Amino acid sequence: EPEVTQTPSHQVTQMGQEVILRCVPISNHLYFYWYRQILGQKVEFLVSFYNNEISEKSEIFDDQFSVERPDGSNFTLKIRSTKLEDSAMYFCASTQTGGDTIYFGEGSWLTVV
């Protein structure tokens, strides 16, 4: 069964450093997402991406965050200058159409120290 894959599975970074989280969505999917889950809290929407542009973003997704689809397969989330409160599990997800089920990757656990 096709999967959403994410790398790295775990990254530790120093506060103020830039981080790039990578995702390979399911190949025939057209909508891509990033979600965040701070430890012990619920999953929160960050951003959705369709047709090479952001279609929706939450208030969490401020100027420190950016997304990119640099080629036909990868979808990345960049955090420019990490803060302690950015420590969380970041989930990439994708869906074939807007109304379809959203499938999640296994997550990238980011620890900012």
Place this chain on the structure above:
Amino acid sequence: AQTVTQSQPEMSVQEAETVTLSCTYDTSESDYYLFWYKQPPSRQMILVIRQEAYKQQNATENRFSVNFQKAAKSFSLKISDSQLGDAAMYFCAYKGSGAGSYQLTFGKGTKLSVIP
């Protein structure tokens, strides 16, 4: 804005027994999707079951079924013949169907323990 409420932070069930997890939501839309996701200790988000609001029939996936009450805005998950592997966090989630309704809104989750 849509909200999803899971009123049971924790639940437990004896192995082989049945348990029901509650979820209510608030929306002004008439058409939408509802989901239950399972998150085991590995923290992966695994789709359990999906329900389209326009369908009156409750969705079923093997031992998992839902009780969808559209008028009451209720969407509970029933797990039959509970197994040790069912122990996990369960999240209820809502997704609109209109243009631009791309995101999932999650509840806070219910931690399910399965007692051998």
